[in-house]
């Protein structure tokens with residue numbers, strides 16, 4: 001059996017090696033390493049895939065979130081509502097810009113922002129909401145956008161884990177994750193569903209003025225060459241990464257299907273296990289399974305993880321400490337936030353390997369290992 005990894009990027013690369021190598025070679029020969037043709041072409045292709053007016057590439061997903069908040073002119077002290085149950089980047093950039101992160105609990109089934117809790121957390125200082133489509137499940141965007149409209153707030157979608165996912169509205173219309181809020185942000189970190197071979201990220205918007213502002217902020221606040229209107233940052237996707245992404249974007253739906261097939265197999269295998277809650281899939285969210293994360297009930301998570309390691313099965317805890325309990329946020333009184341669902345989930349979740357290259361014998365081995373531990377727990 002091929003060794004099991006959380007994400008098998010090596011075998012994925014092997015399958016597309018001739019195309020990727022040729023695309024990288026082309027960039028090398030053009031020597032247009034920054035803002036080369038590949039970057040513009042990739043942005044256009046992603047724009048079409050997402051059915052959105054503007055895609056602005058940048059250096060990574062964290063920068064995308066920061067640039068979004070800068071482009072919206074959020075000011076020190078403004079409050080930004082976000083989940084605590086997320087990767088730290090979401091909350092970190094809020095604090096970095098001297099905005100105030102207001103942590104809100106997540107829905108116990110979807111693990112995404114609880115919209116009722118969002119509305120309760122709104123104050124006169126609230127300026128924006130940042131939903132996170134955690135693990136690839138799209139947050140409940142329709143009621144969230146309604147709350148945002150009612151209170152005149154911006155919505156920035158953290159779509160780092162859900163590119164290619166989509167959301168179905170009550171009227172039956174469907175939109176891609178990341179294209180519903182005012183700005184969508186994503187990451188092309190190698191292990192993400194659409195990953196490059198280094199760092200990369202992008203912002204999406206349908207708003208022309210906002211797109212212009214985002215481009216300016218991402219490029220030293222520059223409006224015309226060497227004329228700088230606002231304080232910005234330097235955040236670019238390089239041409240080599242764009243060339244890799246141009247090969248992988250046409251395969252994204254296939255990659256998502258491969259991930260969903262792994263999730264289906266896990267779901268079926270664990271359906272009769274009382275100690276396991278398998279990932280929920282809301283009817284309006286097309287889940288792209290960046291992670292396959294289950295909840296363990298009445299079983300020792302660390303012992304399971306240790307046992308799986310002895311069987312050469314990796315497993316990860318995303319995330320063991322929620323943002324509001326990180327030392328980084330102590331001075332914001334982070335721990336004072338009352339987020340029972342988040343606190344509960346951080347003690348119960350465990351993620352199993354899921355990727356585009358999983359073989360049946362690997363899957364069978366993972367399932368067998370999980371089941372044998374739970375059926376015969378060590379004393």
Ligand SMILES: *Cc1c(COP(=O)(O)O)cnc(C)c1O
Pocket residue numbers: 060061062063086087089090132158160161186187188189199200201
């Ligand atoms: C990966 C990730 C980010 C940050 O992306 P980088 O490209 O690593 O900066 C932000 N938010 C979430 C939810 C992520 O998973």
